[in-house]
Amino acid sequence: MHPTPAAPAVAAGTGRISAVASHPHAAAGGGWSGVHWEYVVPIFVVHALACLALLPWCFSWSGVVLALVGTNVFGAGINLGYHRLLTHRSLKVPLWLERTLATVALCCLEDTPTRWVATHRLHHVHSDDPEDPHTPRDGVGWSHVGWLLRRSPDRRTLAFFDRYARDVIADRYYRFLERHPTTILWIYIAHVLVFALAGLLVGRLTGGDWDHGVRLAASWIVWAAFVRTVLVWHITWSVNSLSHLFGYRTYDTGEDSRNNWFVALVAAGEGWHNNHHHDPASASVRHQWWEFDLTYCFILLLARLGLATDIIRPRHVRRAAASRD
Ligand SMILES: [Zn+2]
Numbered sequence: 001m002h003p004t005p006a007a008p009a010v011a012a013g014t015g016r017i018s019a020v021a022s023h024p025h026a027a028a029g030g031g032w033s034g035v036h037w038e039y040v041v042p043i044f045v046v047h048a049l050a051c052l053a054l055l056p057w058c059f060s061w062s063g064v065v066l067a068l069v070g071t072n073v074f075g076a077g078i079n080l081g082y083h084r085l086l087t088h089r090s091l092k093v094p095l096w097l098e099r100t101l102a103t104v105a106l107c108c109l110e111d112t113p114t115r116w117v118a119t120h121r122l123h124h125v126h127s128d129d130p131e132d133p134h135t136p137r138d139g140v141g142w143s144h145v146g147w148l149l150r151r152s153p154d155r156r157t158l159a160f161f162d163r164y165a166r167d168v169i170a171d172r173y174y175r176f177l178e179r180h181p182t183t184i185l186w187i188y189i190a191h192v193l194v195f196a197l198a199g200l201l202v203g204r205l206t207g208g209d210w211d212h213g214v215r216l217a218a219s220w221i222v223w224a225a226f227v228r229t230v231l232v233w234h235i236t237w238s239v240n241s242l243s244h245l246f247g248y249r250t251y252d253t254g255e256d257s258r259n260n261w262f263v264a265l266v267a268a269g270e271g272w273h274n275n276h277h278h279d280p281a282s283a284s285v286r287h288q289w290w291e292f293d294l295t296y297c298f299i300l301l302l303a304r305l306g307l308a309t310d311i312i313r314p315r316h317v318r319r320a321a322a323s324r325d
């Protein structure tokens, strides 16, 4: 499944982590002790801050454009950086670019690279079975966000990371993030301050006074940072929920993955999820002409710039090439 020798258990598709309770999701225990406050608080706070977008004083068209463009730019940190590059190793990029993409992903507050990769590889190995961290078989709300709100001590062990993300945690930068996870918060605050400063200066220059600067800064903070973070969250979560519930199935993959055009549209191609489960190693999830894959277009652009190599083609292309050799 993952064509890297650094992740042998997952590559073979045979690795299984034994359940630590009658149902894996019961591992954290019920009640308040099982609530994952480190995730609940930021998810609630950023949603609340994004609601400031409803105030007319916080509105600007440039803020809206930044939110929409930013959803794709910062979303690429997740879709390209965390998913196709770090999880599936579908291409190679220079280390500085890989770490840059991972840092962009950190600005989406979707956990450390090691945890994201390990959890997603677990999802591929156990898709829609009881050990899947976020199968809709445990509830639609659970698959969308509920699974993030409950503690999962079985997915916080060194043994789990060693099994599912050994290649990621071997990197000094990713290991540092694992040891100092509050770094994510500082990176997020820093990127909010960049939007604030840029809005302040642009507003001052275009509006003629600092009042305009402060207002544009507030608009950019709310729209370009908070609204955009919420959008990227729900887009990523929709791949886990909607793309395992609604859509067509091209392949009988033995689980519930679907090709969902809406999720594909908003998630830069990631919604062609049945194609992805059929061939997780491929850098492209476009198997039909209408299955547009924006993330793969970005990968091809990187290749054209000489920044992406060893791009893994779809399985039928790989097989055709192998039969010619
Ligand atoms: Zn899936």
Ligand SMILES: [Zn+2]
Pocket (backbone or CB within 6 Å): 083, 087, 088, 120, 124, 276, 280
């Ligand atoms: Zn995947």
